[in-house]
Structures are given as structure tokens and as C-alpha cells.
Amino acid sequence: MVTEQRARPRTEPGPDRRRRARATKRRSAYPYALYLPAAVVYLVIFLVPTVMAFYFALTRWTLFDSTFVGLQNFRDFLSEQNLRIGFQNTIFYAVVTSGLKVVLGLLLGVLLTSKLRLRFFLRSVVFFPVLVSTVAVGFTFSALLRPDTGLVNKALAVVGVDGRDWLGDAATALLSVALVDVWKGVGLATVIYIAGIMSIPRDYYQAVSVDGGTAWHRFRHVTLPLSWPATYSVILLSFIGGLRSFDLIWTMTRGGPGFTSDTIASIIYKQYQAGFFGLSTAGNVLLFLVVTAVVVPLNHFLGKRQVAV
Template sequence: MTKVFRRTYSYAFLIPAAVIYLLIFILPTVMSFFFSLTRWNLTDWEFIGMDNFRMFFQEASLMIGFKNTLIYAAVTCVLKVIFGLLLGVFLTSKIRTKGYLRSVVFFPTLLSTIAVGITFSMMMHPSQGLINTALAAIGISGPDWLGDTRIALLSVALVDVWKGVGFATVIYIAGIMSIPQDYYEAIQIDGGGAFRKFWNIILPLSRPATNSVIILAFIGGLRSFDLVWAMTKGGPGFTTDLIASIIYKQYQGGYYGLATAGNVILFIVVTALALPLYTYLNRREVDL
């Protein structure tokens, strides 16, 4: 009886967290799946089956949005891994100001995404922006960063990398600092230089950090909305439209059921891409 009471008593402490998780995550998810099958507004709803999903896939901009989302997620993920790793290595080396530099690198992560988007959209103005003004001062004619259909999506992605690389760097710093010093001493005895230290020790042994950064950055890229909307609203044309911005435009038009179906599709897409990637990375980590 005492053992049963102790077991029940310990589980009782999980009830508040379970209730909060149920109300904030599970219940809205179930309701989203239900309302994706309806035509609804704030006061009434009508069950229409799979019509919302058929209508959503008939959207002319949907395939562009899917392609842009995959490109955006891949570019931001790769660049955050590369720059996060390089900054992590630099900020764990023997430099006197590494504490200050760590705070500088992490600072953009703390800023509001909307504020960052508005600020950079002003800085990237083709004629009055700070970036092109600085380039003109050294004789270079800067492009229309957000108005040129060839580079608009990449311009937004680079801003995303600037804002998010600090978080990736912190993960890499933690991973690199957890590597035992014995490995460094062994390669130093063998006469290995800085490159061998990076290639043979830091790169393979920081793979758990790399896996975490890849998963977080890739999922974040697939779900990205606020930065794109603040900078371009999906323009010019559909050049920077992502799945999330297409869904938001449906909400703006009052097509709530259609937009809810889009959210369900986005949830399925993120799960279908992230889960196999997570499984593959974990398997590689174990094999290592």
C-alpha cells in the first residue's frame, strides 16, 4: 500500500503540467484537425469534409510556396550550421574578449523578429538604405535586395541567419566545451596543428551539437513567417511567399476553414520532413 501511495503521490506532481499541455497543445491541435474539415467563422461552422484541402492544393501560389519554403529552410539551416560552428570554435579559443564577443553574437537572438524585419527592410532600400549607401561610397552599385526576384528570398534568408546564428553558436560552444581535454593533449603530443585539432576532434565530437542545430534550424525555416511578412509580405509577386504566409493570406481573406486546412498541411509537412531527418541524424550519431 505504501509503495502504491508513493508511486501515485509522485505522479500527482505531473498533473498541473499535463493539464497545461492538454489545454495549450493537445486540445488546439485536435480542434484544428476538426475545423479543417469545416467552413467556419467566429459564430458558426458547417462540415464540408475534404473540400478545404482540395481548394488549398488548387491555390496557384501553393507550389511556389512549397518550393520557397524548402529553399529557405535549407539555406538558413546550412548557413547557421557553418557560421555557428566557426563562431563556436573561435569563441572557445584562447582570446581575451571571448565573454564580451559571446554576448555580442547572441544579442540578435534576443531582438524582436518583427523589429529586425522592419529595420532590415529599411536598410535594404534600393536608393535610401544604409547598405546600398555604404556600397555607393566605395563605388559599388547595390542591387534592389528585396525587389529583385532573383535575390529577394536569399536576402530575407540572410537576415534570418544573422538573427539566429547566435543560438546555434551557443549550442556549439556547449558542445565544444564538453569535449575532454585529453583529446587535445593527445593530438598535441602527436604534433597536430590547429587544422587537425578541428578536423579530427572538434568536428566529429561536436556532432550532437550539429544534429541539434540542424533539427532546430530546419524546423524553424519550414515554419518561418514573421520575418518574411515584416520584410516583403511575400513579394515581389510570390517570390518570397512561404507556406505560412500563404496560410495567413487565407485568414486575411476570411477563409478560416481553408487556412486551418493549410495549417494541418504545414504540420504534416514539417513532421514528414523533420522526423526522418531526426532519425537519420540520431543513427549517424550512434554509429559514430
Template sequence: MTQQHAGPHAGPGATPGHRHARPAARRRSAYPYWLYLPAGVVYVVIFLVPTAMAFYFALTRWTLFDSEFVGLQNFRDFLAEQNLRIGFQNTIVYAVLTSGLKVVLGLLLGVLLTSRLRLRGFLRSVVFFPVLVSTVAVGITFSALLRPDTGLVDKVLALAGISGPDWLGDANTALLSVALVDVWKGVGLATVIYIAGIMSIPTEYYQAVAVDGGGAWHRFRHVTLPLSWPATYSVIILSFIGGLRSFDLIWTMTRGGPGFTSDTIASIIYKQYQAGFFGLSTAGNVILFIVVTAIVLPLNYFLGKRQVAA
């Protein structure tokens, strides 16, 4: 009896070659590969080439007109910086504090601004407005508001009989003050991400909780909180990376002071650049890149597993 060949719709008896033909076809790109070429060229020219050049110049003492190869000496000098330990500690504290507050406040504001408020659209605009303002402008404005005695914040506290501290001039409050300003400026973006995540949750889940007699807390605890995890994941990653790399707001408000108490890795790098040690500052940038990568990749992996499990 002659064996019949399996057709295109063959069942379990189809040969392995036919069974794997369709999945292979599905894996093919939807567009011709040459359409990716312009984006690839931009990525190589704008990102990969400067990154490779930074790694090279980190191994040299260079100016605009000359360079001398010194190997790993720049890295040794940067790691021997007297204030690097303080800067690294401040960087971690700043990143954890700002990202944590953005997650908590962003979630609460997201829940509030997806409820049935009459001025919901206006309030969303108000919350997002600080994101649109220049970071340098925000730093200058809050530096004036937080001045001891003459600043608006201390004047308001004086009306209540409270003597405010030197917010930016006290080593105990300088970094915290800048972090709170950073949260004020960045929480709007976190809120928008949470709004998008909450609005994508099917209403059937909330209806099921209502049928079971659950109230607002049960809706938040058993529906909103777990199902908005993708938004939480995005906010944590984005805000944590931003916190680790933060420079402009810190430099505008405290310049790393008083003394070196609010220095971060980025501000230490900039001080080296100001002093004319270009190779040393480039090595610092490479070290910052490695530090951010070493922290964020495991964090991304852990949160990604949590997202799949959720």
C-alpha cells in the same frame, strides 16, 4: 539432497524471477505518478486540445459564430492554390539555406569563442544579442537598411563604386536577402549550442593530438568536428523546423513579394486568413503540420543514427 534457494546476491544459478527483479525495480519511476498530473493537464489543454480542434475546423467553413462541415473540400481548395508550388519550393530552399548557414557559421563562431580571446565574453554577448531582439523589429530595421539608393547598405556599396540591387524588390534577391537576415538573427543561438558542445569535450583528446604533433587543423578535424556532432544535430533540427515554419520575418520584409516570388507556405496561409477564408487557412496549417512532420521525422531518424554511430 535438498535444493537451496538463490539469495539476493545469487550468481548464474539464480532463478529467472530473481534475475529480473532488480532491472524491473530500476525501470520504476523516481517520482510518484501523481506528480506528473499537472504537466499532463497543461499539455492536454494547451497542445492536444487545440491540435484536435484545428483538425476539426479544417473540415469546416467557419466564422467566430458559425461553422459548416464541408469535409475535405478545404484541403482540395488549398492544394489547388495557384502559388502553392512556388510557396513550397521557397519554403524548402529557405529552410535548407538558413539551417545550413547556421550550422557552418555557428560552428566557426563556437570554435572562435571557445579559444583564448581576451574579449571572449563580450563577443559572445554581441553574437547572441540579435536572438533577443523582436523578429518584427529586425524585419523593419533591415527593410530600411536594404532600401535601394537610400538604404545604408547601398550607400556603403556606392562608396566602393558598386551599384547594389533592389534587395527586397527584385525577384532574384528577395528571398535570399530575407534568408541572410534570418541567419544573422538566429546564428547566435546556434553558436551558444556549439559553445556548450565544444566545452564539454574532454581536454585529453586535444592533448593527445598535441602529443602526436597535430596542429589547429588536426584538432578541429579529428576532435572538435566529430565530438561536437550532438550540437550539430540539435542545430540542424531546430533551425530546419524554424525555416519550414518561418513567416514573421518574410512577411515583415517582403509580404511574399515582389508578386508571389518570396511566398512560403506560412505566408500563403496568412493571406487566406486575411481574406476571411478561415477554414481554408486552418486546412493550410494542418497541411503545413503534416509537411513539417513528414520531413523532420525521417531527418531526425537519420541524424539520430549518425549520432549513435559517431
């Protein structure tokens, strides 16, 4: 009996042990508590609106009322007569803008990480358009590209070249907007490339120089492959931005002339303007699915390429 009474306190946790257990639990929960503010913001700003968008895409809704119609909005949006043109324009716009940003961003990144005397000033100049409002850029270039009074055609006339209505011609409207998009966004791509190139160890360049390699060899065998993480980021960011592009196209052409420069986003906005809120919400959901269907395989492919390097 005495033995049992003496052994019992050894098996039961004492006050100190319980306090240590509670302190351990608090310490283990502490890191997760730091995620809570970000999780609440993510829930309120992204998850809740996304779920609501999927629901309202299945309804005909106004500010005060909604009627469930199932998949009818999706059928109506997919039967939109300009959707095929908008889809082609969206893919063309995304490919052109992302491709040019990669090429120009890489070249400018190499130039602005060299021993150029004015490289710090030029970095600011290249990045400046990124800071300017997209709407302001659109209105400014709309004025610059006017056929009669625009500065671009006046400059071309000085060298004996006849200008054209860049934004009023179906053959050049979308390409003109895409080039303005490249001008505005190449600064961000350049900054990403500068960071990527500066992270490459100098030993690799010294090894190429010791072997008698030229500047081209340093670029081809060191800079190009080892800056792949930067290329990976620029391609994804630029392509996603191109697929979702709206504000620059709307301020410069409004999808015109006619519907020749319409993208999926501008078609959706025209449905909003016409008061077809459920239809345009269904268009937004379809655009989200299109971007996901394109970007997820692209991300997987580029990720495998990144591992291979």
C-alpha cells in the same frame, strides 16, 4: 479448532501491514503526481487546439458558425496557384538558413571557445540578435535594404559597387530575408556549439598535440566529430524554424514582389486575411504534416549518424 484460531491472524493483514501497504501506494503514486501540472498545460495548450484544428479544417467556419465540408478545404488549398512556388521557397529557405547557421555557428563556437581575449564580450555580441524582436529586426532591415536611402547601398556606393533593390527584386528578395534570418538566429546556434565544444574532454586535444597535430587536426579529428550532438540539435531546430518561418518574411517582403518570396506560412496567412478561415486551417494542418514528414525521417537519419559517432 484452537489451531485454526491461532493460525488465522497470521494470514490476515493486520493494521500495521495495511498502513504500510497504503504508504507504499502513496509513495509509488507521488512521482506521477508531479507530472500532472505539466500534463494539464500540454493538454490545454497543445493537444486540444491540435484536435480542434483538425476538425475545423474539415469545415467552413466563422466565429459563430461552422459547416462541415469534408476534404473540400484540402482540395481547394492544394489547388492554390501559388502553392508550388510557396513550397519551393519554403524548402529553399529552410535549407539555406539551417545550413548557414550550422557552418557559422560551428566556426563562431570554435573561435569563442579559444583563448581569445575578448571572447566573453563577443559571446554577448553574437547572442544579442536572438533577444531582439523578429518584427523589429524585419522592419529595421527593410529600412537598411531600401534601394535609394538604405545604408547597405550607401556603403556599397562608397566602394564603387552599385546596389540594387534587394527586397524588390525577385532574384534577391527571398535570399535577402534568409540572410537576415541567419544573422538573427546564428547566436543560438553558436551558444549550442559552445556548450558542445566545452563538454569535449581536453585529453583528446592533448593527445593530438602530443602526436604533433596542428589546429586543423584538432578541429578535424576532435572538435568536428565530437560536437556532433550540437550539430544534430542545430540542424533540427533551424530546419523546423525554416519550414515554419513567417514573421520575418511578412515584415520584410509580404511574400513579394508578386508571389516570388511566398512561403507556405505566408500563403496560409493571406487566406486568413481574405476570410477563408477553414481553408487556412486546412493549410495549417497540411503544413504540420509536411513538417512532420520532413523532420521525422531527418531526425531518424541524424540519430543513426549520432550513434555511429
